[in-house]
Amino acid sequence: MAIALERSAVVAQRAKRHRLWWRAVGHFFVYLGLAAALVFFLGPFFWILTTSLKGNEDFFAFPPVWIPAEPSLKHYVGLFTRSSGARYFTNSMVISTLSMIASLAVSLPTAYSIARWRFGGGFLSIFLLVLRMLPAIALIIPIYIVYRLLGVTNNYLGLVVVYTVLYIPFAVWLLVGFLRDFPVEIEEAAMIDGCSRLRALAQVVVPIIAPGLAVVALFSFIATWNEFLFAIVLTGIETKTMMVLVTSFTSGGTDMFYGEASASVVLGVLPAFAVAFMLQRYLVKGLALGGTKG
Amino acid sequence: MRIPALGLKRKQWEPYAFASPAIVMIGFVIVFPLVYSFYLSFQNFDLSVGPEHEFVGVKNYTEAIFQDPRFMGSVWNTAVIIAPSLVFELLLGLGIAMLLSRVLRGRPIITALLAIPAMVSPVMAAMAWRMMFGVKYGAINNLGRQLGILDVYFDWFSSPFMSIVAVVLVEVWHNTPFMMLVLLAGIQSIPTELYEAARADGAGAWQRFWSITLPLLKFTMVVGVMIRLIDLTKLFGLIFVLTYGGPGGSTETVAFTTFLMGFKDFRMSYAAAMSYVIVGGVLILTLLFFWMQRLREARAAA
Numbered sequence: 345m346a347i348a349l350e351r352s353a354v355v356a357q358r359a360k361r362h363r364l365w366w367r368a369v370g371h372f373f374v375y376l377g378l379a380a381a382l383v384f385f386l387g388p389f390f391w392i393l394t395t396s397l398k399g400n401e402d403f404f405a406f407p408p409v410w411i412p413a414e415p416s417l418k419h420y421v422g423l424f425t426r427s428s429g430a431r432y433f434t435n436s437m438v439i440s441t442l443s444m445i446a447s448l449a450v451s452l453p454t455a456y457s458i459a460r461w462r463f464g465g466g467f468l469s470i471f472l473l474v475l476r477m478l479p480a481i482a483l484i485i486p487i488y489i490v491y492r493l494l495g496v497t498n499n500y501l502g503l504v505v506v507y508t509v510l511y512i513p514f515a516v517w518l519l520v521g522f523l524r525d526f527p528v529e530i531e532e533a534a535m536i537d538g539c540s541r542l543r544a545l546a547q548v549v550v551p552i553i554a555p556g557l558a559v560v561a562l563f564s565f566i567a568t569w570n571e572f573l574f575a576i577v578l579t580g581i582e583t584k585t586m587m588v589l590v591t592s593f594t595s596g597g598t599d600m601f602y603g604e605a606s607a608s609v610v611l612g613v614l615p616a617f618a619v620a621f622m623l624q625r626y627l628v629k630g631l632a633l634g635g636t637k638g
Numbered sequence: 639m640r641i642p643a644l645g646l647k648r649k650q651w652e653p654y655a656f657a658s659p660a661i662v663m664i665g666f667v668i669v670f671p672l673v674y675s676f677y678l679s680f681q682n683f684d685l686s687v688g689p690e691h692e693f694v695g696v697k698n699y700t701e702a703i704f705q706d707p708r709f710m711g712s713v714w715n716t717a718v719i720i721a722p723s724l725v726f727e728l729l730l731g732l733g734i735a736m737l738l739s740r741v742l743r744g745r746p747i748i749t750a751l752l753a754i755p756a757m758v759s760p761v762m763a764a765m766a767w768r769m770m771f772g773v774k775y776g777a778i779n780n781l782g783r784q785l786g787i788l789d790v791y792f793d794w795f796s797s798p799f800m801s802i803v804a805v806v807l808v809e810v811w812h813n814t815p816f817m818m819l820v821l822l823a824g825i826q827s828i829p830t831e832l833y834e835a836a837r838a839d840g841a842g843a844w845q846r847f848w849s850i851t852l853p854l855l856k857f858t859m860v861v862g863v864m865i866r867l868i869d870l871t872k873l874f875g876l877i878f879v880l881t882y883g884g885p886g887g888s889t890e891t892v893a894f895t896t897f898l899m900g901f902k903d904f905r906m907s908y909a910a911a912m913s914y915v916i917v918g919g920v921l922i923l924t925l926l927f928f929w930m931q932r933l934r935e936a937r938a939a940a
Binding site: 378382385388389392395406451463468480483484485506508509510512541572577590591608620624627628 | 762872
C-alpha cells in the first residue's frame with residue numbers, strides 16, 4: 345500500500361518533469377522563431393546603418409565587410425554638404441511639424457463636435473473613413489493642375505495645406521475615441537462656473553487628454569514625413585523632402601552611390617524608430633487608420 | 639440635473655462652428671479636386687499639347703478599360719503582386735503573432751522592434767532593399783557569394799519574374815508587422831478560460847489552435863486582409879524606387895501607370911479617367927469592407 349502510493353508519486357513527479365521539459369523545449373522554439381523574425385525584419389536596417397559608416401574601399405572588398413573596422417561619418421558629411429541633405433532634412437522637419445500642428449488644431453474641434461453632439465450622425469464618421477480609403481493618385485492630378493494655375497508648386501505652404509487636410513480624417517477618428525473616454529462632468533463643471541465651450545475645450549479638456557493628442561500628433565508627423573506621391577509632384581529643387589532626396593540616388597542603376605544613399609535612408613527612417621517605441625500601445629489603431637502611409 | 643441646464647445654454651450653431659474648419663478644408667482640398675478631376679476625365683486635356691480642352695464623352699474610360707493594354711496590364715500586375723503578398727503577410731503575421739502571444743518576458747519590446755518596418759515609408763523600405771539587392775555591393779549577392787551559394791553576381795531585376803518576387807518580398811517585409819500587430823491584438827482578446835477548458839478536456843495544442851484560435855480570429859483576419867488589400871491597390875512608392883515599373887512594365891501597378899500617364903506623358907484627362915477607374919475599384923472593396931464589419935456586428939449582437 346505504502347509502496348504503491350510512493351510509486352504513483354514517483355510516476356506523477358516524472359510526468360511533471362516531462363511536462364516541464366517539453367515546456368522548456370516549446371519556449372526555446374518560440375524564442376528561436378522570434379529571433380529569426382527579428383533578424384529578417386531588422387537585418388536590413390542593421391546593414392543600411394553599417395553600410396552608411398563604411399569607407400569607400402570597404403565596398404569593393406571581398407570577402408565583404410559587414411561591420412566596418414573604422415567607422416566613418418564622411419558619407420553623412422557628404423550627404424549634408426554635397427547633396428544638400430541638410431536643406432532637405434530641414435524641409436521635411438518643417439513641413440511635417442507645420443502640418444502636424446495645423447492638422448491637430450483643425451481636427452480637435454471637429455472630433456469634439458462628433459464626440460459630444462454626435463455631429464453629422466453616423467454619416468460624417470463613415471465619410472471620413474471613406475476618405476482614408478481614397479487613393480491619393482486620384483487627388484494628385486487635379487491638385488497639381490490647380491497648383492500650377494495658382495503658381496504654388498515648389499512651395500512649402502502648398503504641400504503643408506495638402507498634408508494638413510489629408511490627415512484630418514485619421515486625426516478626427518483617433519481623437520473622437522479619446523474624447524468619448526473623457527468624462528463629460530468635468531467640462532460641465534467648468535461651464536457651470538462660467539467657462540465658454542471653447543475655453544472649456546482649450547483649458548480643461550486639452551490638458552487632460554494631452555497624451556492622446558501627442559499620440560495623434562506623432563502619427564500625423566510620421567505620416568507626412570513618409571508621404572511620397574504629393575512630395576515628388578509638388579516640390580521643386582528647393583522644397584524637396586527627404587523622401588524625394590532618397591529617390592534621387594536611384595539614378596545610378598543597380599549599383600548606385602551607396603555611401604550617401606544609405607546615410608539618407610538612415611536619416612529617413614530615424615523618426616519611424618523613435619515613434620515605434622513611443623507609440624507601442626497605439627500601433628494597431630494608428631496603422632489601421634492609415635497613420636503612417638503616404 | 640446638470641444636463642438639462644446645459645441643454646438650455648447649448649446653442650444650435652455650436653456643433654457646426656466646431657466642425658466647420660475641417661469640413662471647409664476637406665471641401666477645398668479633397669472634394670473640389672475630386673469633382674474637378676471627374677469633370678476633367680470627360681475632357682481631352684493634355685498639358686503637352688496646350689491648355690485648351692473640350693468634351694469627349696466617355697472616350698477616356700473606354701480607352702482605359704478596353705483599348706489600353708498598358709493600363710489593363712497594370713491591373714493584372716497589381717493583382718499578381720497583391721495575391722501572394724496577402725497570403726504571405728497573413729501566414730507570417732499569424733505565425734509571429736502566435737509566437738508573441740506565448741512569450742512570457744519582453745513581449746512589448748520585441749513587438750515594438752518587429753513593428754518598425756511598418757512605420758517606415760515605402761520609399762525608404764524600397765531603397766534599403768534596392769541596395770540589398772545591388773549587383774556588386776548588395777548584401778544579398780555578397781552573402782550568397784561568401785557562403786558559396788552564388789558563384790556570379792546576380793542581377794535580381796533582370797527578369798520580370800524575379801522582379802515581381804523582389805517586389806512581393808519587400809512588400810511582405812514592409813507590411814507583415816501590421817498584420818502581426820492586428821492579429822496579436824485579436825489573439826489577446828480571446829478569453830483564456832476557453833483554452834483552460836479545452837486543456838481540461840484533453841485537447842492538444844493543434845486542436846486548441848484549430849478549434850479556438852482560428853475560428854475566433856476569423857473576423858480579425860478578414861479585417862486585416864481587407865485593409866491591406868485596399869492599401870495595396872495604391873502601391874506606388876515601393877514600385878517607384880525598387881523597379882520603376884520595369885523590366886518592360888512587368889511591375890507597373892495601376893497607381894504607377896496612372897502617375898506616369900499624368901506626370902510623364904502629361905495626358906491629364908486620361909490619367910484622371912484612369913484614377914477614377916481605380917477609385918471605382920477601391921470603392922467596391924470599401925463597401926465590401928463595411929458590409930463585413932456590419933456582418934460582424936450583427937453576429938456579435940446575436
